[in-house]
Amino acid sequence: MSESACGPDIFSCQQCGVCCKGYGGTFVTTRDIEAISRFLSITPQAFERKYCRQSGGRSLLGQNGDGYCLFWDGLCRIHKVKPRMCRQWPFLEGMLVDIRNWRAAGEFCPGIRTDLSDETVKAVIKKKLSATPA
Numbered sequence: 001m002s003e004s005a006c007g008p009d010i011f012s013c014q015q016c017g018v019c020c021k022g023y024g025g026t027f028v029t030t031r032d033i034e035a036i037s038r039f040l041s042i043t044p045q046a047f048e049r050k051y052c053r054q055s056g057g058r059s060l061l062g063q064n065g066d067g068y069c070l071f072w073d074g075l076c077r078i079h080k081v082k083p084r085m086c087r088q089w090p091f092l093e094g095m096l097v098d099i100r101n102w103r104a105a106g107e108f109c110p111g112i113r114t115d116l117s118d119e120t121v122k123a124v125i126k127k128k129l130s131a132t133p134a
């Protein structure tokens with residue numbers, strides 16, 4: 001088993017793009033909105049109007065009719081400033097809330113390892129989360 005500073009490698013992206021489609025939507029933080037709107041040279045208000053939808057009082061990136069994120073075009077069009085959630089994926093707080101989310105994500109994300117114990121996965125996720133910039 002290969003190891004990184006955070007423990008065993010429990011994830012290796014296969015670049016398939018499936019995570020940019022659906023799966024609960026992509027939340028954007030205030031900092032994400034500022035960074036992406038600056039990158040697009042529009043105001044944060046215009047960005048939210050044009051590219052976001054609201055859910056539970058939070059902003060999510062909009063999706064095309066095929067379910068893909070509005071910024072997916074074979075590659076992420078805002079890669080340099082993509083939301084924290086995309087930078088963190090699949091090391092999300094929600095995976096720690098219920099580790100079954102990790103296994104569920106592993107059903108569509110071919111980069112996620114599901115052959116390790118819950119304790120091992122949780123320990124790595126915690127370390128990765130603490131190392132991800134806001």
Ligand code: SF4
Pocket residue numbers: 012013014015016017018019020089090108109110111112
């Ligand atoms: S679904 Fe998983 S393997 Fe595919 S691009 Fe997303 S993170 Fe990478």
Ligand code: SF4
Pocket residue numbers: 019020021026061069070071072073075076077078079082083086
């Ligand atoms: S912002 Fe980029 S990485 Fe994030 S879901 Fe959209 S296309 Fe995928």
